[in-house]
Amino acid sequence: MKTTDxxxxxxxxxxxxFLSRQSVIEMRARERARSLLDVxxxxxxxxxxxxxxxxxxxxxxxxxxxxxxVIIARGQLAGQPSLIMAIEGAFQGGGMGEVSASKxxxxxxxxxxxxxxxxPILPVLLLETGGVRLQEANLGEAAVAEIHAEIxxxxxxxxxxxxITGMVGCFGGMSITAGLCSYLVVFxxxxxxxxxxxxxxxxxxxxxxxxxxxxxxxxxxxxxxxYETSFVDALVEDDATLLKQAVLDLAARGIPVHHRSExxxxxxxxxxxxxxxxxxxxxxLRRLWPRGEMP
Amino acid sequence: xxxxxxxxxxxxxxxRRAHVGVVGSGDLEVLIEPSSKPTTHVRVRTSVDxxxxxxxxxxxxxxxxxxxxxxxxxxxxxxxxxxxxxxxEQAAEEVRSQ
Numbered sequence: 421m422k423t424t425d426x427x428x429x430x431x432x433x434x435x436x437x438f439l440s441r442q443s444v445i446e447m448r449a450r451e452r453a454r455s456l457l458d459v460x461x462x463x464x465x466x467x468x469x470x471x472x473x474x475x476x477x478x479x480x481x482x483x484x485x486x487x488x489x490v491i492i493a494r495g496q497l498a499g500q501p502s503l504i505m506a507i508e509g510a511f512q513g514g515g516m517g518e519v520s521a522s523k524x525x526x527x528x529x530x531x532x533x534x535x536x537x538x539x540p541i542l543p544v545l546l547l548e549t550g551g552v553r554l555q556e557a558n559l560g561e562a563a564v565a566e567i568h569a570e571i572x573x574x575x576x577x578x579x580x581x582x583x584i585t586g587m588v589g590c591f592g593g594m595s596i597t598a599g600l601c602s603y604l605v606v607f608x609x610x611x612x613x614x615x616x617x618x619x620x621x622x623x624x625x626x627x628x629x630x631x632x633x634x635x636x637x638x639x640x641x642x643x644x645x646x647y648e649t650s651f652v653d654a655l656v657e658d659d660a661t662l663l664k665q666a667v668l669d670l671a672a673r674g675i676p677v678h679h680r681s682e683x684x685x686x687x688x689x690x691x692x693x694x695x696x697x698x699x700x701x702x703x704x705l706r707r708l709w710p711r712g713e714m715p
Numbered sequence: 716x717x718x719x720x721x722x723x724x725x726x727x728x729x730x731r732r733a734h735v736g737v738v739g740s741g742d743l744e745v746l747i748e749p750s751s752k753p754t755t756h757v758r759v760r761t762s763v764d765x766x767x768x769x770x771x772x773x774x775x776x777x778x779x780x781x782x783x784x785x786x787x788x789x790x791x792x793x794x795x796x797x798x799x800x801x802x803x804e805q806a807a808e809e810v811r812s813q
Contacts, residue, residue, distance in 0.1 A: 448737050467734070468734040468744070468746055469732060469734065469746065469748070478716060478760070481716045482716060482762070483716050483738055483760050483761065483762045483790050483791060483792055484738070484760075484790065485737070485738040485744060485790055486734070486744060486746055486788070486790065489738075508737060508739075510737045510738075510739025510740070510742065511737060511738045511739055
């Protein structure tokens with residue numbers, strides 16, 4: 421096959437873009453929070469030296485982390501006061517425990533108090549989580565419920581923005597957190613689903629879903645699919661600058677007239693057209709629920 | 716999980732505190748802080764039991780070169796000795812740099 425000058429130009433442009441990008445997926449949660457905020461404005465609350473770690477993990481023989489896998493940072497995003505809540509996907513798969521979830525719920529509560537006293541602050545959640553940590557079961561669930569209540573209270577004042585980058589994705593109770601956000605940004609590498617592929621395979625069998633079949637999994641719950649079927653608002657490549665711009669663009673839209681989670685009837689009508697005996701595949705869902713047709 | 720404690724003779728305290736790493740698979744986090752005593756105390760919590768001797772050797776070697784007094788906490792999730800040394804070097808660099 422003969423390569424043309426055009427092919428070379430495209431390849432060079434792509435290669436340069438690839439090399440110049442600042443990958444967010446390769447960053448740890450603290451670096452991610454820092455990369456979103458303006459240089460020199462990152463201020464961490466309840467950091468590692470405050471040692472607010474999980475009291476439950478060591479009792480079960482699991483090594484805890486000094487920040488319990490959640491980074492809460494205040495700073496400025498393009499000059500606006502902002503609150504970043506970033507989950508560390510490498511620690512316990514981003515699983516939420518009593519402490520980590522309470523850190524997020526508490527931070528959201530403080531942001532709401534700021535908004536109520538006339539000092540708006542933009543909340544951004546970096547969701548990289550398998551949901552509630554099994555070792556902390558009900559305590560984790562209760563704290564995640566507090567996160568949900570706080571988001572619903574806060575989103576009346578400011579848009580609450582959720583980001584799912586991958587490679588962990590966002591599952592379990594925390595996928596409900598994502599669903600409550602005013603706007604969602606995803607990377608193509610992201611996944612968003614209530615039950616993770618391994619859980620579905622374990623509970624319903626390999627005929628239902630093969631958890632090792634990455635193509636099928638991403639065609640159903642991947643970032644691009646979620647964007648094409650209007651479950652998220654922005655799809656961007658893995659780059660810190662692009663992510664920051666996407667967050668700012670969504671913030672500029674203001675509070676949505678209707679939040680996704682308020683459109684219960686429309687989503688119920690959508691689901692009613694699906695035959696569970698013959699569920700549609702990824703491409704069929706895109707035809708059924710095209711982008712831009714938010715119920 | 717196993718908790719190990721080590722103590723080393725030291726001189727001047729480190730200038731400031733630093734935190735590096737993450738408690739992820741094959742990795743560890745290190746918290747280093749100035750110590751008021753002329754010793755360095757290291758507390759290790761590791762997910763892999765029974766490697767007391769390997770930890771002692773890795774830390775003995777590192778603290779034969781690092782003489783500053785510090786309080787160090789390590790939360791380890793199955794890091795290899797090489798990774799442990801690299802994270803300790805990174806923490807040492809953080810407390811040295813401005």
